[in-house]
Amino acid sequence: MGFAEEHQRWLEYHKKRRTGERLDRLERGHRHGEQMFVERVWWPIFGKLDDLHPEYEVADWRGRPYFVDFVWKPGQVKFAIEIKGYGPHVQNTDRTRYRQELNRETYLQIAGYRVIAIPYDDLESAPEQTISLLKALLTPSLLKTSSQGSSQFTRIERDILRIAISQSRSLRPVDVEKQLEIDPRTVKKLLSALCEKGKLKPILREGGRRVCRYELISSFMDIDLW
Structure with missing residues (x-):
């Protein structure tokens, strides 16, 4: 099965298991940047989308729902992956939002997630660099958690x-x-x-x-x- 067919099957699988805000967030949140990451980075590395969860809901340090772009949980380890564009994450961020984002990332790590920030610009211009970095990051964790x-x-x-x-x-x-x-x-x-x-x-x-x-x-x- 090629990427387009597998991507559509994967999306439908997650949509069928969601309702309300969780479904709405998936439909609104899985956009161009997230789709580029799946196609240009994740698929070339793994050739499948197993254990990768789009727009994954977690509670932040205040107990409020927060949606991570992707969560990958292959076993004992879990990674929170965020696609970050320069505009929404830098230019359009005030001090309060910036502080909240930093606190959220810290809380995710406290909750046991390894947080990975993926620059949107690299997905467009240098996906091979992101592929190389992800391979180097993920390999040691997988070696530790599987026998x-x-x-x-x-x-x-x-x-x-x-x-x-x-x-x-x-x-x-x-x-x-x-x-x-x-x-x-x-x-x-x-x-x-x-x-x-x-x-x-x-x-x-x-x-x-x-x-x-x-x-x-x-x-x-x-x-x-x-």
Whole structure:
């Protein structure tokens, strides 16, 4: 299923489970910026929208309802994701609103959420930067909260896959050598083992037979590290 079909199915799923203000907020709040985030950032990383909740209602520090653009709850961890444009969040904010927003973000963290602010402008001009930052942020938390499949890989193999996941570009042997401080011969053996396990794909240098880099075969959430 492509993004457009999955996005529509996902929206309908959440609309059917809401009434009143919660439904109205979803219909009014999931607009251009939020849709760009889902299409240009979330979908390229995960290829699905599972556990992502749009316009999610939480109570603020005063007990009043507040709607977060997105909440992601894959398990033990939970993230509050806000899309922030320069106009509504800076130019049109007075001191009272600015103070309330800061207090709200602090309260979300007290409530156990990790708060992520996504610049609207980056969604338009540099979504790949947001993708890279989100991968680097989410990977350690997922590694801590899931134990399924962990015995399939050695500790060093899991470290290599974590590096590969966190990078927006393909993985080079030198990246592993520098970050894990291990010798080239060992790196070659480890990368070959991950290729045999079906997690990496060797990419040959153009016009030659020598492997110059590796790419993930599975998507971010299909890696059996979680």
